[in-house]
Amino acid sequence: MIRLDDLMAMRERDSMDMLGALHGLPEQCARAWELGQAAALPKADRVDGVVVTGLGGSAIGGDLLRTYAAAVASVPVAVNRDYVLPRHVGPHTLVFAVSYSGNTEETLSAYREAREKGAPVVAITTGGRLGALAGEDGVPLIVVPAGLAPRAATGYLFLPMLSLLSRLGLIAPVEEEVAEMVAVLTELRSRLEPGVPAPENPAKTLAWELLGNVPVVWGASGTTEVVAQRWKGQFNENAKIAAYWNAFPELNHNEIVGFEHPRQVLDHLYLVILRDPDDHPRVKKRMAITADLVRHRVSGLKEIEAAGRSRLARMYSLIYIGDYTSVYLAFLYGVDPGPVRVIDYLKQAMAD
Numbered sequence: 001m002i003r004l005d006d007l008m009a010m011r012e013r014d015s016m017d018m019l020g021a022l023h024g025l026p027e028q029c030a031r032a033w034e035l036g037q038a039a040a041l042p043k044a045d046r047v048d049g050v051v052v053t054g055l056g057g058s059a060i061g062g063d064l065l066r067t068y069a070a071a072v073a074s075v076p077v078a079v080n081r082d083y084v085l086p087r088h089v090g091p092h093t094l095v096f097a098v099s100y101s102g103n104t105e106e107t108l109s110a111y112r113e114a115r116e117k118g119a120p121v122v123a124i125t126t127g128g129r130l131g132a133l134a135g136e137d138g139v140p141l142i143v144v145p146a147g148l149a150p151r152a153a154t155g156y157l158f159l160p161m162l163s164l165l166s167r168l169g170l171i172a173p174v175e176e177e178v179a180e181m182v183a184v185l186t187e188l189r190s191r192l193e194p195g196v197p198a199p200e201n202p203a204k205t206l207a208w209e210l211l212g213n214v215p216v217v218w219g220a221s222g223t224t225e226v227v228a229q230r231w232k233g234q235f236n237e238n239a240k241i242a243a244y245w246n247a248f249p250e251l252n253h254n255e256i257v258g259f260e261h262p263r264q265v266l267d268h269l270y271l272v273i274l275r276d277p278d279d280h281p282r283v284k285k286r287m288a289i290t291a292d293l294v295r296h297r298v299s300g301l302k303e304i305e306a307a308g309r310s311r312l313a314r315m316y317s318l319i320y321i322g323d324y325t326s327v328y329l330a331f332l333y334g335v336d337p338g339p340v341r342v343i344d345y346l347k348q349a350m351a352d
């Protein structure tokens with residue numbers, strides 16, 4: 001175990017500088033927005049729908065876009081995590097092909113299909129095969145800075161798409177929201193950073209509480225659902241632990257019944273409920289009733305409130321807390337948060 005007040009030990013165990021990447025998130029978001037504003041627009045006389053195709057850390061930005069857009073966009077946004085695209089994709093579907101490395105085979109396959117179907121495509125990548133293909137095809141290409149783990153590049157893999165949607169008139173201007181989000185993240189950073197000791201640092205405190213437990217993260221449809229999914233992925237990839245997520249109100253119709261057995265497992269579950277002021281009033285009531293129902297059946301339960309005024313700021317404030325928590329938890333397990341050897345192995349084994 002690495003103690004969370006031992007800055008040197010944390011740095012030594014952090015071979016990919018995940019802490020540095022977390023520190024840079026507010027600046028990354030500001031830069032990512034500018035990249036979107038400066039990007040070439042795809043040629044499309046009409047856009048009836050948007051599909052983001054990508055995997056893992058490159059897909060979650062699509063989920064953020066989908067969630068954000070659902071309440072405000074004039075067209076549907078879908079996320080595709082597959083080799084093939086949904087059948088409805090055609091010349092009026094804007095397709096974002098997103099792969100941080102540019103070499104993810106599922107995304108390359110979906111990119112090719114989008115081109116064959118005549119869909120306007122925008123590629124977002126650091127380069128790789130996707131960058132080369134987009135260059136050859138004359139497809140608008142947003143090149144984002146390399147050197148991060150894809151999951152640490154969530155600003156780069158989300159905000160350029162948001163910017164393009166706004167520039168295409170599919171959502172209202174969002175500049176002010178982006179500025180507020182950067183300000184909220186900057187303020188939050190001063191409370192989450194490694195230099196802030198455990199009792200005052202909410203991410204360190206939560207990491208300690210999660211140690212030895214399996215996090216189950218619950219969000220709510222339309223607000224924090226995607227953030228719950230992000231927390232789960234970050235616990236998996238950074239801390240290398242099992243973790244699960246679900247969303248209200250759906251979980252009230254199945255998952256909630258499963259808190260009776262097996263006792264040995266329930267004793268090691270830790271529930272995190274993510275809350276947003278925009279959660280549906282009935283969902284807020286459900287959260288309160290559900291928390292009372294399960295609190296004594298699990299090892300722990302904590303509710304975490306989003307910070308900030310705008311939807312963007314609130315989504316990202318929760319993401320930031322989860323990201324820091326997962327990296328601190330990695331250190332508590334004595335684990336290097338950066339490398340994801342199992343994913344690398346799988347990609348290699350598939351290529352062989």
Ligand code: F6R
Nearest residue numbers: 056057058099100101104150151
């Ligand atoms: C690694 C990570 C992975 C990758 C995924 C797809 O940090 O988060 O989930 O994002 O394997 O790879 P890319 O993003 O390069 O297309």
